[in-house]
Structure formats: C-alpha cells, structure tokens
Amino acid sequence: MEVLAPIEFNSEEVKRIISEIGACIIWGGALDIAPADNVLIEVERPLHLDPWGLMIPSILAKKKSMGVKQLVLDIPVGGGTKFSTPDDGKKFAHIFKQIASSVGIESECALTLAHQPIGHNIGPALEAKEALTLLRDYSAGPNSLIEKSTSLAGIIFEMAGKASKGEGQKLAKDILKSGKAYQKMQKIIEIQGGNPDITPEEINLGPYKKDFYSTKSGFITEVDNAIINQISKTAGCPFSKTSGVIVYKKQGAKIEEGQKILTVYSNSKTKLRRAMKFYNISGGPVILGGMLIERI
Numbered sequence: 001m002e003v004l005a006p007i008e009f010n011s012e013e014v015k016r017i018i019s020e021i022g023a024c025i026i027w028g029g030a031l032d033i034a035p036a037d038n039v040l041i042e043v044e045r046p047l048h049l050d051p052w053g054l055m056i057p058s059i060l061a062k063k064k065s066m067g068v069k070q071l072v073l074d075i076p077v078g079g080g081t082k083f084s085t086p087d088d089g090k091k092f093a094h095i096f097k098q099i100a101s102s103v104g105i106e107s108e109c110a111l112t113l114a115h116q117p118i119g120h121n122i123g124p125a126l127e128a129k130e131a132l133t134l135l136r137d138y139s140a141g142p143n144s145l146i147e148k149s150t151s152l153a154g155i156i157f158e159m160a161g162k163a164s165k166g167e168g169q170k171l172a173k174d175i176l177k178s179g180k181a182y183q184k185m186q187k188i189i190e191i192q193g194g195n196p197d198i199t200p201e202e203i204n205l206g207p208y209k210k211d212f213y214s215t216k217s218g219f220i221t222e223v224d225n226a227i228i229n230q231i232s233k234t235a236g237c238p239f240s241k242t243s244g245v246i247v248y249k250k251q252g253a254k255i256e257e258g259q260k261i262l263t264v265y266s267n268s269k270t271k272l273r274r275a276m277k278f279y280n281i282s283g284g285p286v287i288l289g290g291m292l293i294e295r296i
Helices: 011-021 035-047 052-065 086-102 124-136 143-159 168-178 180-191 225-235 269-282
Strands: 070-077 106-113 208-213 218-223 244-247 260-266 286-289
Touching: 011 180, 035 052, 052 086, 070 086, 070 143, 086 106, 106 143, 124 143, 124 180, 124 244, 143 168, 168 180, 208 269, 225 244, 225 260, 225 269, 260 269
Parallel strands: 070 106
Antiparallel strands: 208 260, 218 286, 244 260
C-alpha cells in the first residue's frame, strides 16, 4: 500500500479518514496505540522470536485499542511460514479465538494455503502492480489472489450480516467483478494522499533485472517460499520498494527447457549480483520433477 499512498497517520487523521469513507489501509505502528507491545517487538525481532504467548497479545492489543469488535485473522499454513502444518494452525486458531473472545472481540480464523506465493509477484511495487491489475480487471487474475482475497472478504461479509453463511465469497467476487472494489480502492488511495488514477504501468520497478530460465523440461512439483524470500531480501526487499521477484510458473504447471521461470528486480547492481549468486547456489526456488521421488 505504501507504493500507492502514505500509510502513516495519527489517531485524529485515521478517525477523519474512516468517518469520511468507512475504510483505510494504514500502518498501525505509527499510532503508538500499544506502546508496551512496541517494546517487546524491539526485543523479539533481533532474536527472531515470535512465541504464541506474545504474538496473540500483540495482535489483540492493537485491535482492542482501535475499538475493533469483529476480526478475521489470516493464518498462512505451509513450509516457511509460522505454521508448517494445518494442525499447528488449528491449535493457534482455537487459542486465539478463546483469548479474543475473553477481551470482547468476535473473531474467525482462516487457515490459508501458503506452500507457494499467492499470485506471481513478490515485493512492494510488484505486488501493488498485481493487486491494482486485478482490481481493474477481474479476468487478469491470478486465480490464487482472487480466491484468497475473496474468501477472506467473504468471511467478513458473513460476520457483518451482509451475506448468509456460505454466500460471502460469492458476494465478494461479484463486487470485485463489478468494479466497485476498484472504485473503493481509488477513494482510499485518494483520501490517504495518493494518486487514485495511477495505473499498474506507472508503478516503477528496479532499474536492474535478471531473467532466469529453466534448464530442462518437466512439471513443477514445488515452489520454495523460503528461497524466494531470501532472493527477494538479497535483491533489496522490503526496504527497496522497487525490488522483488516475479515467479511465472507455479506448482503443477508444465515448463519447457529454456522457458522463463523467474525475473529478479533490484535497485542496486551489487544487490542484484548477490541475488543471482544466491539463486545459483540454492538451485532456485522452482523445483521440477515427475512422479518418481528417488531411485535407490
């Protein structure tokens, strides 16, 4: 969102935005609404700690202080995420719902597939381009982004009484297809100080890029999120908004030798070289294979 408009506002500005259009996409950290949590985060981050006992209060403290009454929590499940299996995600969801209820917040948790990227773009500018493209044209896809976003929106509609049980996602898809979601996004971008008429083509990407091609033909059996994340970070993400990765083919797709599978963008020649080096050392995130796992 920071690619499209400012996201840091004080509490009075947030109240004004919401009172005028009923929505916002902001960074809560700028509000200083949970100061004790901010201190804990500063301790956790360098130590790479994220225990449930701090994660749940961190989420709920911010929501509670904002006056949130209903909440949908996305819980990505898959390799490279906080929850590698659905069972791990379910355990967290049940504990989260119990604690949320005890502080007066009605919540639902959505376990979502995260074994490979949602959509094809990774990185602030690339993701903004992809999201804006979909908002402007439903047929542009990608399907994984449509399914995840509308399923989460559908839960919100059902909780808010705007749709009956099981009908929320259909309503969300209808709104997306009709162009109403894009019109609302334009209003949010405008009131937050961005250009509401910006097109995906006007979003700048890093000036340095490298294409990677498949060295053989086959079917993609896996797309390794951890390797993609590392390549993206090495290229400059997320601090460089114009850096990132495009993954052209994902799990299940057929690919031919010499076909483009990945493009890395960077704001720096040096960072791009480092990303290329990591790609070559790791073998890349796109793994090809057939039904045979191993011959012994």
